[in-house]
Amino acid sequence: MELFARLVGQTVERREYERDRGPPSGAPRRSQLIGLLNRVLRHNFRNDMSLVLGAAKRLDEQLDGQDADFASTNNSVFS
Numbered sequence: 001m002e003l004f005a006r007l008v009g010q011t012v013e014r015r016e017y018e019r020d021r022g023p024p025s026g027a028p029r030r031s032q033l034i035g036l037l038n039r040v041l042r043h044n045f046r047n048d049m050s051l052v053l054g055a056a057k058r059l060d061e062q063l064d065g066q067d068a069d070f071a072s073t074n075n076s077v078f079s
Contacts, residue, residue, distance in 0.1 A: 007037065 011034055059071035 007034075007041070011038075 056071050060068050063071055
């Protein structure tokens with residue numbers, strides 16, 4: 001997540017710079033690579049979150065009491 005946040009921050013800063021000064025040479029290639037990296041990271045993040053939420057749902061169904069409350073996907077920890 002921290003790496004993703006840094007990459008997003010760098011992308012925003014680069015876009016602001018390019019808007020103010022014009023794109024540097026090689027900008028289309030860099031932009032394509034950033035777009036590809038963005039898609040790959042989003043895909044991987046969604047897959048990982050699906051696994052986490054699936055495991056939490058299974059635990060919620062199998063546990064009782066306080067443990068089930070903690071495993072619940074409706075838990076305030078995720079809100």
